[in-house]
Amino acid sequence: MSESKGLLKSHIVKKYWMAATGLFLCLFLVGHLAGNLQLFMTSYEGQLQFNEYAVFMTTNPAVKILSYLTYFSILFHAVDGVVITLNNRKARPEQYAYSKPGKNSMWSSRNMGILGTIIFVYIVVHMQNFWYEYKFGETPYMLSDNGAPLLMDGSEVKGGEIQNGAVYLNGDQVGDAMRDLYTVVQSSFQEPLLVAFYVLGMIAIAFHLVHGFQSGFQSLGLRNPKYSPLIMKAGYAFAIIVPLLFAIIPIYMLIVA
Amino acid sequence: MSTAKGMKLTLKVWRQKNAESKGNLETYELEDVSPDSSFLEMLDILNDGLIQKGETPVEFDHDCREGICGSCSLYINGEPHGPGRRITTCQLHMRSFNDGDTIYVEPWRAKAFPVIKDLVVDRSAFDRIQHAGGYISVNTSGNTQDANAIPVEKENADQAFDAATCIGCGACVAACKNASASLFVSAKISQYALLPQGQVEAKDRVQNMVKQAQEEGFGPCSNTGACEIECPKGISLENIARMNREYLAASLAK
Secondary structure (H helix, E strand, C coil): CHHHHCCCCCHHHHHHHHHHHHHHHHHHHHHHHHHHHHHHCCCHHHHHHHHHHHHHHHHCHHHHHHHHHHHHHHHHHHHHHHHHHHHHHHCCCCCCCCCCHHHCCCHHHHCHHHHHHHHHHHHHHHHHHHHHHHHHCCCCECECCCCCEEECCCCECCCCEEECCEEEECCEEEEEECECHHHHHHHHCCCHHHHHHHHHHHHHHHHHHHHHHHHHHHHCCCCCCCCHHHHHHHHHHHHHHHHHHHHHHHHHHHHHC | CCCCCCEEEEEEEEECCCCCCCCEEEEEEEEEECCCCEHHHHHHHHHHHHHHCCCCCCCCCCCCCCCCCCCCCCEECCEECCCCCCCCHHHCEHHHCCCCCEEEEECCCECCECEEECCEECCHHHHHHHHCCCCCCCCCCCCCCCHHHCCCCHHHHHHHHHHHCCCCCCHHHHHCCCCCCHHHHHHHHHHHHCCHHHCCCHHHHHHHHHHHHHHHCCCCCCCCCHHHHHCCCCCCCHHHHHHHHHHHHHHHHC
16 A cells, blocks of 8 residues: 555546546537537538538547547546546445435435446447448448539539449549438437437436536636636536537437438 | 423444444334433433343443534434534434434444444544644744744635634544545645645645545545535535645645
């Protein structure tokens, strides 16, 4: 135990990492939501804009760095969370026969591990549904309003043909075809069970954020009587508004389309 | 006051012979308990009865019985120090319960607070945390200077005093789902961190006390806020944030 002063073994340092990655993931949620809100535009132009956005998000080098930072944060947050949860349990080997934890704390604060596990399962399914499909699946391709293939940069190839994801004109390959992620999303959300799964995922994220947002600031020591009430309120607002807007999208897709 | 109707109570009390033995909840029936008696007086009545029957009385910690010594430590009906707020067990009265109630009485549960007997736990872990840094190295033998010689900002003085009201009872540990001692440790750090006299050893203090708490087996802080609500002295979570801040600064510095 003499090494527990070592930074990686300290309970508090583990919480710093939890807070830093968690708060970074809150920023990621805002960015992800901004992109998703484009799905509300059901016109051809909206569909085109979303698919061009998908190309940007998968090819831009700055976005690439941010995406690796996000993957790292999710994995680190999850692993650190498991380690912390195990340490939490070690500290009380014998439980109370009769306990009323609801008298002094919120359910979400006491069950971040369970909520985190649900969210992790959600992320894996979500990545399979769209990220994997977009990268490796057999997606439909985005065509121009004349029915001609589109390249990744959005330019139209009149008289072109799509084969194995590439656009050919008179037998010559001219570039990669733009994939139609919009249609992948729209057709996926025709399945009510998947919509329900996504809504449940968002409910779990909402409860996770109710505790996590303000807890992140507390762990980093960012608290004082002047701005802490503001952090609490901002945390509640964030926890309700962000997952709600995310959850409306699949419901909208199910009902409108 | 003697006109108050006596209460009939069923008690489920944790009985454990010694640290090694396995304990269990024992059921006791009490008749005609005055609603004006304190919780500890009610236990005294129970023990009188047990002694008269030739049984071993229930062991529990108590001393001043006026909420300042931090000795009493009972987990009553699912909460440390019972259902009241900002009171210790000795300040809890039977009028907080209803006639016919079943009351669970358990010891603090934490790896770092092993049961010695019945409801008594060993809280010397708190002493060892204090020894790790909860002091200032000022020679006070015969050459103490006037307290007002060093000006202290009123706000800091008030917050340091609030932190110093911690009586070290361990309710924060008992309430915490992780049996974390963060509220106690942070109060003991804050009472010096906010004052000029505490600055000299500030970095070592936070590192050594936090380290000691972890080595004693107290869990990590999950920021649930249960400790602040159950603390009989209303020690604020702000102290935990200060500890986190101080620890970060100290870790980056050395």
